[in-house]
Structures are given as structure tokens and as C-alpha cells.
Amino acid sequence: MSEPVTGDAAGTLLLRGGTVVDESGERRGDVLVADGRVTAVGPTLEAPAGARILDAGGCIVSPGLVDLHTHLRQPGAEEAETVESGSRAAAIGGYTAVVAMPNTDPPIDDAAVVREVLDLGEKALCRVAVAGAITVGRAGERLAPMAEMAALGVHLFTDDGAGVQDAAVMRRALEYSRALGVTLAQHCEVASLSAGGCMHEGAWSSRLGLPGIPAEAEELMVARDIALCRMTGGRVHFLHLSTAGSVALVAAAKAEGLAVTAEVTPHHLALTDAELAGYDPVGKVNPPLRSVADVAALRAACAAGVIDAVATDHAPHPPESKDTTMDVAAPGMLGLETALAVTLGALGPGVAESAGGAETGAEGEPGGSAGMAVRDVLGLLSWQAARVARLAVDQGGDQGATVQPGAPANLCVFDPTERWEVDPLRLASRSRNTPWAGQTLTGRVRHTVRRGEAVVVDGEAQR
Amino acid sequence: MSDAPTDRGRHLLSVTDLGADGIAEVLAVSDAFAEVGRRAIPKVPALRGRTVVTLFAEESTRTRLSFETAARRLSADVLSFPTATSSVKKGESLRDTVETVAAMGVDAFVVRHPCAGAPAQVARWVDAAVVNAGDGWHEHPTQALLDCYTIRQVLAERSGRSLGDTGTECFSGLRVGIVGDIRHSRVARSLVGALAPLGAVVTLIAPGSLLPTSLEGWPVEAVTHDLDDVLGSLDVCYLLRLQLERGSGAFLPSVREYSAGYGLTARRAARLGDGALVMHPGPMNRGVEIADEVADLPGSVVLRQVANGVAVRMAVLFLLLGSGPGADPASLVSGAAGE
Numbered sequence: 001m002s003e004p005v006t007g008d009a010a011g012t013l014l015l016r017g018g019t020v021v022d023e024s025g026e027r028r029g030d031v032l033v034a035d036g037r038v039t040a041v042g043p044t045l046e047a048p049a050g051a052r053i054l055d056a057g058g059c060i061v062s063p064g065l066v067d068l069h070t071h072l073r074q075p076g077a078e079e080a081e082t083v084e085s086g087s088r089a090a091a092i093g094g095y096t097a098v099v100a101m102p103n104t105d106p107p108i109d110d111a112a113v114v115r116e117v118l119d120l121g122e123k124a125l126c127r128v129a130v131a132g133a134i135t136v137g138r139a140g141e142r143l144a145p146m147a148e149m150a151a152l153g154v155h156l157f158t159d160d161g162a163g164v165q166d167a168a169v170m171r172r173a174l175e176y177s178r179a180l181g182v183t184l185a186q187h188c189e190v191a192s193l194s195a196g197g198c199m200h201e202g203a204w205s206s207r208l209g210l211p212g213i214p215a216e217a218e219e220l221m222v223a224r225d226i227a228l229c230r231m232t233g234g235r236v237h238f239l240h241l242s243t244a245g246s247v248a249l250v251a252a253a254k255a256e257g258l259a260v261t262a263e264v265t266p267h268h269l270a271l272t273d274a275e276l277a278g279y280d281p282v283g284k285v286n287p288p289l290r291s292v293a294d295v296a297a298l299r300a301a302c303a304a305g306v307i308d309a310v311a312t313d314h315a316p317h318p319p320e321s322k323d324t325t326m327d328v329a330a331p332g333m334l335g336l337e338t339a340l341a342v343t344l345g346a347l348g349p350g351v352a353e354s355a356g357g358a359e360t361g362a363e364g365e366p367g368g369s370a371g372m373a374v375r376d377v378l379g380l381l382s383w384q385a386a387r388v389a390r391l392a393v394d395q396g397g398d399q400g401a402t403v404q405p406g407a408p409a410n411l412c413v414f415d416p417t418e419r420w421e422v423d424p425l426r427l428a429s430r431s432r433n434t435p436w437a438g439q440t441l442t443g444r445v446r447h448t449v450r451r452g453e454a455v456v457v458d459g460e461a462q463r
Numbered sequence: 464m465s466d467a468p469t470d471r472g473r474h475l476l477s478v479t480d481l482g483a484d485g486i487a488e489v490l491a492v493s494d495a496f497a498e499v500g501r502r503a504i505p506k507v508p509a510l511r512g513r514t515v516v517t518l519f520a521e522e523s524t525r526t527r528l529s530f531e532t533a534a535r536r537l538s539a540d541v542l543s544f545p546t547a548t549s550s551v552k553k554g555e556s557l558r559d560t561v562e563t564v565a566a567m568g569v570d571a572f573v574v575r576h577p578c579a580g581a582p583a584q585v586a587r588w589v590d591a592a593v594v595n596a597g598d599g600w601h602e603h604p605t606q607a608l609l610d611c612y613t614i615r616q617v618l619a620e621r622s623g624r625s626l627g628d629t630g631t632e633c634f635s636g637l638r639v640g641i642v643g644d645i646r647h648s649r650v651a652r653s654l655v656g657a658l659a660p661l662g663a664v665v666t667l668i669a670p671g672s673l674l675p676t677s678l679e680g681w682p683v684e685a686v687t688h689d690l691d692d693v694l695g696s697l698d699v700c701y702l703l704r705l706q707l708e709r710g711s712g713a714f715l716p717s718v719r720e721y722s723a724g725y726g727l728t729a730r731r732a733a734r735l736g737d738g739a740l741v742m743h744p745g746p747m748n749r750g751v752e753i754a755d756e757v758a759d760l761p762g763s764v765v766l767r768q769v770a771n772g773v774a775v776r777m778a779v780l781f782l783l784l785g786s787g788p789g790a791d792p793a794s795l796v797s798g799a800a801g802e
Contacts, residue, residue, distance in 0.1 A: 201676050202676065202677050202679075203677040203679035203680055205676065205677075206675035206676050206677040206678065206679070206681075207652075207680060207681070208579055208580065208601060209579035209598070209599050209600035209601030209602065209652055210579045210580065210599070210600070210601070211600075212676060278583065279579070279580025279581075279583040279584060320556060320558075323556075323558050324556060324557055324558065325576065325578040325580065325581045325584055326578055326579065326581075327577070327578040327599075328578075
């Protein structure tokens with residue numbers, strides 16, 4: 001997985017006037033980048049001759065964001081997204097690496113498809129890592145050739161879109177994974193309890209007359225896989241946890257010392273099932289948006305360190321898949337370009353003006369943010385996520401936890417106070433299914449630097 | 464009971480869009496149109512030149528005919544679009560279908576769809592008025608309105624007062640039990656949403672597997688699994704139709720077991736209070752939720768419900784497409800439909 005840090009055609013960059021926030025702390029500092037690496041950090045750096053100067057005034061300069069959960073839709077659904085368009089959306093959102101989910105058509109369940117997506121990712125605006133399927137065709141029956149995919153650098157394996165329903169299959173997969181040192185990422189959903197459901201089962205689904213997906217559909221599989229993790233010694237990453245019960249189970253498993261990690265999505269941190277009150281299928285997502293109490297529990301779990309990463313579950317769909325009735329609408333929403341603002345709103349230090357859908361005080365809405373330090377929120381979005389995906393510097397990858405001389409120049413530069421309106425027509429994604437359309441978010445990426453190249457400048461992708 | 468975008472007054476998506484005053488207005492206007500229905504030529508020119516489309520993605524001949532009759536008696540042009548058997552089956556999306564029909568110049572869509580919220584979606588796609596004729600498990604507003612109309616009609620007759628004088632006070636304190644598959648019933652959701660604001664006291668009676676997961680926010684007095692316990696206290700016993708496939712083991716052990724616990728048998732009917740009404744939205748499963756002989760008792764007003772459907776649907780269409788809420792239908796009703 002070791003990856004040479006190349007300078008591409010980047011030359012020398014000076015990010016001037018920002019505040020560096022990374023795992024080691026926070027300090028005022030200009031950042032000098034050359035040959036794909038950070039070469040100097042200091043309060044006021046002189047620009048070397050020929051250096052390109054980017055204004056970072058009022059901005060936070062952090063390690064680039066890492067998304068553990070991106071649906072790039074290629075191969076098979078290029079009308080919704082491609083590796084190219086999705087990676088551009090990622091870069092605009094401050095991401096320097098994403099993990100492409102394998103529920104493509106054909107699915108990423110053997111070396112050939114892994115190679116195809118990795119090749120497409122070579123020209124992308126961010127690192128495109130690939131997750132492989134656990135079972136052939138994501139059908140939940142026969143194990144996919146995990147070793148041949150692992151040999152190409154695949155670390156996360158998942159049948160995402162569905163959970164591995166058969167406990168025996170999951171047991172064998174976990175046992176087999178141990179020799180490879182890889183992690184099985186589970187989409188926890190007991191299909192017999194969720195069948196036909198199109199939203200969280202609770203007060204809103206009962207009123208709206210929509211078939212529900214109970215919290216227990218997720219929690220039963222979380223509990224099962226914790227038991228299988230204990231039994232096999234394999235490593236499990238829980239994708240997009242959405243319920244209070246799930247995070248309580250993970251907290252207990254971690255306290256026990258089991259090898260489990262977990263992610264939550266920005267939308268599950270910010271929105272509730274009340275989003276479906278108008279029957280707009282843009283709010284249909286799997287797992288579904290949950291109750292106010294669940295949102296509060298997810299935020300608390302992030303603040304308590306139970307959750308390792310915030311991952312977008314960026315799920316592009318063409319308009320015709322969403323502009324229909326709730327029963328047949330495709331589940332999923334965009335995330336890459338709004339994740340930083342939404343997550344800062346839900347978890348960050350500000351409480352007065354939280355991110356979309358999370359205004360303080362309104363009845364039935366999640367209250368103020370979790371009040372976490374910006375550094376801790378960035379850990380969830382960047383270096384902690386990188387470790388789950390084995391993309392961190394000390395794991396042979398190029399995602400640093402600190403911005404210091406010698407670190408790979410994968411950087412996110414964002415203004416935490418800039419307010420901007422989400423215009424679906426101006427998103428880099430090929431799709432438009434964002435629940436924040438027309439809303440004003442706070443916090444916007446100004447520049448993204450990938451291997452020393454300024455791939456996003458002043459919010460605009462450079463290629 | 465939903466917060467769907469409604470453009471209150473422009474569409475009828477949920478009975479809660481109306482509120483107590485809106486329901487009272489529909490009932491009052493229905494009185495005038497019921498009179499029309501008794502004429503030799505039961506037709507008025509109220510909606511002449513207007514076009515009403517019935518868009519039924521789920522077959523319901525009774526409801527469709529009731530709406531189409533109502534529209535015709537108002538002199539509207541009526542188009543029938545059974546999507547269950549036409550373009551949607553050929554792969555056309557609901558949105559394309561709706562927009563295509565709307566392009567022909569349509570003033571109202573009457574929508575029946577197996578998915579909750581479909582009429583709300585249609586309302587976002589077109590400028591025309593949208594009437595929910597039953598969407599999934601969500602609502603069936605005109606059914607609840609015609610049920611309210613029927614209750615009021617019977618109670619007015621008994622008290623010897625005219626319908627006009629009756630208003631909606633007759634609902635105050637009225638004890639209504641709704642029996643059966645509440646979970647999957649659009650009729651139940653609309654009935655609760657109509658009866659509660661009028662002051663009725665609603666009790667839900669069902670086995671646990673046929674109750675909604677949550678009743679948070681439902682304006683009901685009580686929920687019970689024991690029909691026999693509450694039977695004697697009811698002024699109205701409203702029986703929901705049991706979808707017989709629910710008896711296949713998924714929700715109920717058997718239809719027989721349901722019938723034993725929740726069917727209105729002759730023995731149970733005898734324990735109803737004097738004058739209690741027995742209601743059913745139809746079509747009835749005789750011998751399942753209602754015994755054959757009970758369906759034909761004097762207290763059973765099932766046929767009246769059907770008869771009143773046309774007048775109530777005329778009122779709904781008139782209020783949405785006529786001169787709007789607050790308009791007096793009397794002047795239109797007094798005119799003849801002659802060309």
C-alpha cells in the first residue's frame with residue numbers, strides 16, 4: 001500500500017495567513033509546500049521565488065479529509081456519478097482521499113474490477129481507494145476472493161447496500177480476514193425486519209403511513225457482529241451507525257477491548273425522520289434518518305470518542321430515481337460537498353447557528369451542536385478515518401495527522417465562518433439529491449491541496 | 464395527521480388540512496349537493512368547463528365511480544386514467560404520466576396510489592388541484608368526510624332537527640370505536656384526523672400486530688385489545704376491512720382467530736348500546752369483520768355511507784375548483800344544468 005509522494009507538476013505553494021489545526025493542536029501559521037510535501041510551517045513565512053501564494057486568511061489549514069464511504073457509481077451507473085465527477089466533488093469538499101464502495105455494476109468483487117476503479121482513480125482529483133465486496137456479487141453466499149483484492153491494496157471489505165445476512169457466512173469471512181489483516185465493514189441491517197421500509201419506524205412513519213425500518217434491524221446485526229468479532233478475532237468496522245442502541249453496543253464492545261471501529265454520517269448527525277414529513281424522497285436514505293433521541297446519542301458518541309470517523313455515504317442518484325413515490329425512490333443522498341459544514345454544525349463548538357436542519361430550539365429538532373473542539377471534529381473527518389482505511393502515514397499511506405515539515409502535502413483549507421447557500425445545480429457531483437438544497441451552511445472549503453497540487457482554489461476545482 | 468406540503472385550500476391531501484371549520488364547511492356544502500342528488504336530473508353547472516382526472520394507480524372501482532359521478536353531476540369533464548393498467552406499466556414514470564395528462568389542461572387530479580405520499584408528490588409536479596383518493600396506509604380524506612356526513616345525517620334525523628341546524632355539535636363527546644387493521648389503514652388515519660377536531664372521543668381496538676408502532680401524537684382517547692370490554696360504551700362501532708392476506712401468518716394466525724376476537728358477530732352486536740351505529744368503509748368481508756346478519760341490522764348504515772359519498776365528493780371538488788372556500792353553492796345548486 002506504500003505510495004510514493006510525487007510532486008506532480010505542483011511546484012511550490014505558500015498557504016498564507018491561516019491557522020493550522022491538526023492532531024497535535026492549533027497554531028497560527030503559514031504553510032509552505034514543495035515537491036508534494038510540507039516543507040515549512042511558521043507564523044510568517046517568506047514566499048520563495050516563483051511560489052504560488054494562496055490566501056488562507058481566516059482559514060483553518062488541516063490535513064486533508066478522508067471519506068471512508070463514497071459511492072462513485074462507476075462502473076455501471078455513470079449517469080449518477082463517475083470516479084472523475086465524484087473525486088472532483090470530494091476535492092471541493094476538502095477531501096484528499098475517498099474509499100469507493102463496491103456496490104457497482106459489476107460489483108467490485110474481484111481483482112479485475114478493483115484494478116479498473118484504481119486505474120480510473122489515477123487521474124482523479126483525490127486518492128481513490130477501493131473497498132471490495134465480502135461475498136461474490138454481494139449476494140451474501142460465497143466469499144469473494146479477498147486475498148487477490150487485498151494484494152492490490154484493498155483494506156476494507158463490505159457488501160454495503162446490504163448487510164451479510166447469514167451469520168455463518170459472516171463468521172467465515174471474519175475468520176478468513178485475519179490472515180489478510182483486513183477489516184470487514186458491515187452495513188448492519190437485518191433484511192427481514194427492514195423489508196419494504198422506506199423510513200425510520202416510529203412516530204413519524206406511523207403518522208405518515210409509510211412502512212418503517214425499526215432501529216432493531218440495525219442493532220441486531222451490530223450485536224451479532226460484535227459477538228462474531230469476539231468469537232473470531234477478526235476486525236469489524238461498522239458503517240453508518242444510526243441509532244442510540246447501536247452506539248451503546250459499540251461503546252461496550254470497545255470497553256471490552258474488541259477490534260471494532262465505527263462511523264456515522266453527517267446526515268444522521270444533523271437530520272431526523274421529521275425530514276420525511278412532506279414525502280420528499282430526497283430524505284429517503286438507508287439507514288433511515290432516525291429520531292431526535294438517536295441524533296442526540298450519535299452526537300454524544302462522537303464527543304465521547306466512541307465513533308472513529310464521520311463518513312459521508314455520498315450516494316448520488318439521477319433525478320428520475322428520486323422524483324417518484326417514496327416506495328420506489330432510491331435510498332441515499334449526496335454528502336461530499338456539504339459534509340464539513342454539516343459536521344461542524346452538528347458537532348463543532350458553535351451552537352447558535354448549527355448546520356442545516358439542526359437549528360437550535362425548534363420542537364422536534366436536534367438541539368445545539370455537541371460542542372466539540374474543531375480539532376476533534378477534524379479528527380473524525382480526517383486522520384482517524386485515514387487510520388480505519390489504512391491510509392495513514394504510519395500505515396504506509398500518505399494521509400498525515402499533522403501539518404509539519406516532511407508531512408505529505410494533502411491539505412484542506414477552509415473558512416469555518418463562511419456562510420454559503422447550497423445550490424444543487426452548482427455541485428460538482430453529477431447528481432442533485434442533496435437534502436440541503438437552498439439552505440445556508442456555515443463553513444466552506446477554500447483550497448484543497450493533493451500531493452502538493454492545488455486541486456481546488458477559492459472553491460473552484462482546477463481541473 | 465401529516466405535515467405534508469398542502470397549500471391549504473388548494474389541495475385535499477390530508478383531512479387535517481381542513482380542521483374543524485373546514486370539515487364543517489364540507490358537510491354543509493354536502494347538504495346542498497345531497498339535495499341535487501334527489502332531483503330528477505341530478506346535475507348542476509357548477510364546474511362546467513372544468514376537467515377532472517381520476518388517476519388510479521391501484522384499482523378501486525367504487526371510489527373511482529363515486530368521484531366520477533360527483534364530477535359529472537357538477538358538469539365537469541371527466542377523464543379516467545387507470546395507471547395500474549396503462550402507461551405506468553409500460554415503464555413511464557408517474558411524473559411523466561402526470562405531466563402528460565396535465566398538459567392536456569386539467570383542473571383537478573383525483574389520485575389513488577398504493578404508496579403513501581404519492582398525492583403530495585403529484586401536487587408538487589402540477590398546478591392543478593389534487594384530491595387524495597387514498598394513498599397507501601396514509602389517508603383517505605373523502606372516506607372520513609362521508610363517514611362524518613353519515614353520522615351527522617343519522618343523528619340529525621333522530622333528533623328531528625334539520626341538517627342545517629345540526630352543525631357539528633353532534634360529534635361532541637360522541638364515542639367512536641375503530642376496530643381492526645389500524646396499522647395499514649388509510650381510513651383509520653383520516654377518521655381519527657377528522658373526528659378528533661370535531662370533538663369525538665376515539666378508541667382504537669386491534670390486536671398488537673395491527674396497531675401502528677407508535678401512536679405518539681394521535682388524538683385518541685384509548686387503545687385496547689379487547690373489543691368486548693368497550694363494546695357497550697360505543698355510539699359508533701366502525702369496522703375496518705381486513706385485507707384477507709393479513710391472515711396468512713404474517714400479522715395474524717388466521718382469519719378465523721381474528722374474527723373470533725375482533726369480528727362484530729351477532730352476539731357482540733346485541734351488546735351494542737341502543738342506537739349505536741355500525742359502519743364499514745366497504746367492501747365488507749361478511750363473516751370476517753362483520754357477521755352477515757349484523758351488516759343488515761337497522762343500526763348498520765353501510766349503504767348510506769356509499770350513497771353519501773357522491774354528495775361529499777361533489778362538495779370537495781366544488782370547494783377546490785368552484786369559487787373557492789366560503790362560496791355559497793346555493794346559487795349554483797338552484798340553477799339547472801341545461802345547455
